[in-house]
Amino acid sequence: MSTHPTTPQPVPHSALRRLVARHPVAAFLVMVYAVNIAVELPPVLTRPDILPFALRPDALLGHIFGSAVPAFLVIAAMHGRAGVRDLTRRCLRWRVRPQWYLFALLGVPIGALLCASAIFGLAGLHALVAQWPLLVTVVVPQLLLFIVFSNGPEEIGWMGFLQARLQERHGPLKASLIVTLPFALYHLPGLMVDGGFGLAQLPLALGELGILAILQLFGRVVMMWLYNTTNHSVLLVGMFHSAFDVTTQPEFGAFIPAPAGTGTLIASGVVAVAAVLIVVFTRGRLAYKPNHVSQIADAPLARGET
Secondary structure, X not given: OOOOOOOOOOOOOOHHHHHHHHOHHXXXXXXXXXXXXXXXXXXXXXXXXXXXXHOOHHHHHHHHHHHHHHHHHHHHHHHHHHHHHHHHHHHOOOOOOXXXXXXXXXXHHHHHXXXXXXXXXXXXXXXXXXXXXXXXXXXXXXXXXXXXXXXXXXXXXXXXXXXXXXXXXXXXXXXXXXXXXXXXXXXXXXXXXXXXXXHHHHHHHHHHHHHHHHHHHHHHHXXXXXXXXXXXXXXXXXXXXXXXXXXXXXXXXXXXXXXXXXXXXXXXXXXXXXXXXXXHHOOOOOOOOOOOOOOOOOOOOOOOOO
16 A cells, blocks of 8 residues: 655656646646547558457557556656656556456456346357357457556556546546546547548537447446555556456457447446446445545645646
């Protein structure tokens, strides 16, 4: 568990570093959006036939250089090496109780399978029994790839830096709500490429993004709770996010006998129900303990900081 800082934070020297330290959230978002727009421009980076499982290079580059790297850069500008060490420890925090690994990795997939079976019958479970080698040869490798190169790095920025920081200022529920809008906009460039939208179709893309944002809000609530209950483990949050995304992929869809896209709706429904239950049973606190905060999230805000 991280402790409160006991020594003065390093004073930024360069004008740019002072600017970033004074406006860390704004600096983070500017870098995030700039990188994620840039990686969508070269057509080669949007091709789904370069990486395994139809992953596109733009998505991986956007998560790593457009989420994780900006978080470390902002933390370094604000708190120097001590801040980078703190964020690194939270990203690698693996010593948590086994039940949290089960929840993070299996909660959504099992919930989706059970819901699909209740709606469409037992064909999905029969397919799972008959095609179980797919779990070893396809689903698990895809999950590991997402944890290391996709959703894991993504949550370094969005949970490890932004949402954790906002939680200390606004509380867990409000922080989840505040992060939802910029998090949704973060997906807009990729959404426009996926849908073949041009600038003329931007209103249509924003409409789809609004629906996505509602679904993402439930996910941000569940991940905020998981982050708090695992003593600020960004690693477990990344695992949960990765497990959700794997559940919505066509490969896992082999076990959900329903039209394409149904798996995403079912998985989102599972997360939504979990979010509501967590809010009710924790009375909106989401396992948040103000006296047990991370060094970085608890650092005093600079004057004029946004």
